[in-house]
Amino acid sequence: MCIIQNAESGNERLTTGEVYETYRDVARHLGLVILTQRRITDLISELDMLGIIHAKVKSFGRGGRTKEIDLNVSPLDTRKVLEEDDMFQDLKNYHPKNQTTLI
Helix, strand or coil, X not given: CHHHHHHHCCCCCEXXXXXXXXXXHXXXXXXXXXXXXXHHHHHHHHHHHHCCEEEEEEECHHHCEEEEEEECCCHHHHHHHHXXXXXXXXHCCCCXXXXXXXX
């Protein structure tokens, strides 16, 4: 859901850190227990294997590594499916904070 939220806000290419920050905000908003960044990275890898997203590892030398994430499915169609789940009802009017990436 966090990847869709960011894609709809115009941020089409995301990093793992951006997805995790949005996830933490959404989890707090919904009152859920927050998973670790490592677990979210594992879930991103699973979505990549399923073909829902495309996650490419990008290396920044000393700056570390991150995954650049692109959504492979329609954000609108995916949102419609997720909004049928009662857990996501509170997110209909939720918009993530806009983040900028310095590259």
